[in-house]
Amino acid sequence: MNILGIETSCDETAASVVADEIGTNKLWRIRSNIVSSQVKLHAEWGGVVPELASRQHVRDICPVVKRALSEADLDWHDLSAIAVTQGPGLIGSLLVGVAFSKGLAASLGIPLIPVNHLAGHIESLFLHNGSLPLPSVVLVVSGGHTSLYLVPEPGIYRLIGRTRDDAAGEAYDKVAKLLGLSYPGGPAIDQRARDGCDDAILFPVARMTHRDRNKGPSVLSVPGFEKDGCEGRRDFSFSGLKTSVRRYVESCKYHDGENQALQDSEISDICASFQKAVVESLLNRTFEAAKLFGAQSVGISGGVAANSRLRADALSRGSETGLSVYLPTLELSTDNAAMIAAAGFRRLREGVSAPLDLNAEATLII
Ligand code: KG4
Ligand code: ZN
Numbered sequence: 001m002n003i004l005g006i007e008t009s010c011d012e013t014a015a016s017v018v019a020d021e022i023g024t025n026k027l028w029r030i031r032s033n034i035v036s037s038q039v040k041l042h043a044e045w046g047g048v049v050p051e052l053a054s055r056q057h058v059r060d061i062c063p064v065v066k067r068a069l070s071e072a073d074l075d076w077h078d079l080s081a082i083a084v085t086q087g088p089g090l091i092g093s094l095l096v097g098v099a100f101s102k103g104l105a106a107s108l109g110i111p112l113i114p115v116n117h118l119a120g121h122i123e124s125l126f127l128h129n130g131s132l133p134l135p136s137v138v139l140v141v142s143g144g145h146t147s148l149y150l151v152p153e154p155g156i157y158r159l160i161g162r163t164r165d166d167a168a169g170e171a172y173d174k175v176a177k178l179l180g181l182s183y184p185g186g187p188a189i190d191q192r193a194r195d196g197c198d199d200a201i202l203f204p205v206a207r208m209t210h211r212d213r214n215k216g217p218s219v220l221s222v223p224g225f226e227k228d229g230c231e232g233r234r235d236f237s238f239s240g241l242k243t244s245v246r247r248y249v250e251s252c253k254y255h256d257g258e259n260q261a262l263q264d265s266e267i268s269d270i271c272a273s274f275q276k277a278v279v280e281s282l283l284n285r286t287f288e289a290a291k292l293f294g295a296q297s298v299g300i301s302g303g304v305a306a307n308s309r310l311r312a313d314a315l316s317r318g319s320e321t322g323l324s325v326y327l328p329t330l331e332l333s334t335d336n337a338a339m340i341a342a343a344g345f346r347r348l349r350e351g352v353s354a355p356l357d358l359n360a361e362a363t364l365i366i
Contacts, residue, residue, distance in 0.1 A: 001080045002031065003348070004068065004104075005341025006061075008097030009089025009117045010144065011038040011048045012334070013060035017072035017079075018127070018341035025130045028345060032071035033331065033338045036060045043183045047173065054092030061100050068337070076108055081353070083344020086114035087364030088144070094360035102356050111353035113344040116366050117335075118145060122157055123346060124328040124339035125299040132326050133296035139286045141310075142302035142335075143169035143184070146236045148286060149366070150293050155346045157366045160289055161234030164208065168278055169304045171238035175245050175274055179267050189271045190307050196265075196272030203244050203273055205281040206237040234289050236281060245274055279310050283317055290323055299326040305333040 007014040017031040038056050042048050069076065084101035087094055105112035121140045125132060135152045137160070146168045148161035166174070169186055176185025181192065252266055253259055262270075282304075290298050300314055311327055318325035332339060347353075 001345075002072070002074060002078055003113075003341045003344050004065070004079050004082045005115075005337035005339070005344060006065065006082065006084045006097045006101050007117070007120070007335055007337040007340045008057045008061065008093050009085045009087070010093060010335060011042055011053045011056075012036065012336070013038075013057050013064045014335060014337035014340075015061075015065040015068035016337035016341050017068055017074060018338055018345065020345060027130060028127055028342050030127070030338045031074070032068045033336055034064050034068045034071065035334075035336055036064050039184065046177050046183050048090070050090045050092055053090060054096055057093055057096035061096060065100070065104075079108060079110060081105075081111040081113055081344065081348055082108075083113040083115050083341050083347070085117045085120065085340050086354075086358065087117065087361035089117055089360075089362060091360060091362040094362065098358060098360045102358060106356055111348065112356070112358060113347050113352060114354045114358055115340045115343045115347065116364055117340075118147065118149075118366055119157060119343045119346075120339040121301040122149060122151065122299070123343040124301050124332040124336075125326050126154070127339060127342040128328045128332055129326050132299060133324060135293060135295050136297040136299050136326075137286060137290040137293060137295040138299035138301065139282060139305075140302045141168050141282060141300065141304040143167060143173060143186075143304075145302065146238070146282070146304075148234055148289055150289075150295070151299075155350065159366060160293070161236065161285060163236040163238065165237050165239040166242060168236070168238055168282060169302070171242050171278065172304065174242050175270075178246055178249055179262070179270060181267075181271075184303075186304060186307065189275060190309070192268050192271040193275045193309065194268075194272075196268030196270070198272040198276040200269035201248060201273040203241055203248070203277040205277045206240045208235040208237060234285055236285060238278065238281075241274070241277055241281075245270065275307070275309055279307070279313050282310065283313055286314075287317055287321060287323070291321075295323065297324045297326055301328050301333060303334045306330045
């Protein structure tokens with residue numbers, strides 16, 4: 001069976017054909033995985049401009065899907081279903097993928113499967129590694145999200161922690177902009193941090209100690225752990241860190257009443273120290289949660305999972321704690337449609353398909 005995945009939630013137009021892999025230890029096989037990135041288009045603005053993004057998706061979606069099909073060496077009629085990102089994301093961008101997928105599913109007479117983008121990031125781990133030892137604690141860390149999930153069994157995702165403000169990738173992008181580095185900021189800081197000293201500056205990271213009282217009833221409780229008293233402590237916060245980097249940069253620039261450019265070595269030290277703070281905060285919460293929930297493994301996915309220090313530190317914490325750590329390939333870490341097709345397989349097996357009045361949802365939650 002072949003599923004076509006379509007992903008347009010932010011600034012990547014992506015299409016992929018994934019086949020089920022019967023009789024091997026992998027669940028699925030990627031037959032093609034095409035991503036058309038809009039990075040160059042948005043770089044000038046230092047961030048994604050939603051209106052430009054949706055217009056570019058309209059231009060790119062047909063050629064990207066056709067290429068996914070031809071690289072998979074398949075014909076339209078070899079497709080069994082279409083999985084599409086329904087949300088969360090930029091509404092204009094999501095609508096392009098959803099409208100296109102509805103039209104294609106109707107014309108081919110095959111099921112349309114709505115997929116949550118974050119479920120896609122979680123399934124990228126299963127797509128690359130086959131089955132994970134469960135229960136697993138999975139950190140989804142990207143430009144739009146920093147969320148912790150408990151995965152007790154395949155296809156079940158329970159939210160156990162999330163950022164109260166900025167996502168980690170967003171903090172990377174904003175700090176890079178502050179330092180005059182290129183967009184997107186994550187890869188740029190990752191690169192510069194290699195030349196810097198990570199204990200040059202001690203940046204503070206907020207530690208949450210209680211539930212967010214303004215959020216109303218909790219969505220984070222997990223059966224059996226309703227009164228663990230740790231809810232909230234599994235949350236993240238990166239906006240204070242970002243402010244502290246800004247203040248530090250300002251203090252370096254204004255010497256003797258004059259505005260001076262940062263030296264290259266100062267930029268590298270800031271990158272390394274900032275990255276250390278982010279990675280420690282992400283891994284502390286993730287491994288604490290894994291211990292609390294008796295996880296058999298830890299997974300890390302999403303764009304920031306491409307970060308070299310996060311990957312290396314996660315693996316060494318795994319060996320220290322005896323927990324196996326799972327990461328997607330770099331290609332499957334950032335937004336792609338193969339993970340959407342994989343999540344679609346899971347949902348199709350559960351009997352989920354969508355009617356043709358399916359709508360995109362910018363704030364869809366798992
Ligand atoms: O998952 P993704 O492609 O899109 C969203 O769903 O947001 O993640 C994009 C984010 C951006 O914020 C980008 O700066 C960050 O992932 N990113 C990285 C690295 N590569 C991408 N952050 C840190 N280090 C990297 N190597
Ligand atoms: Zn994403």
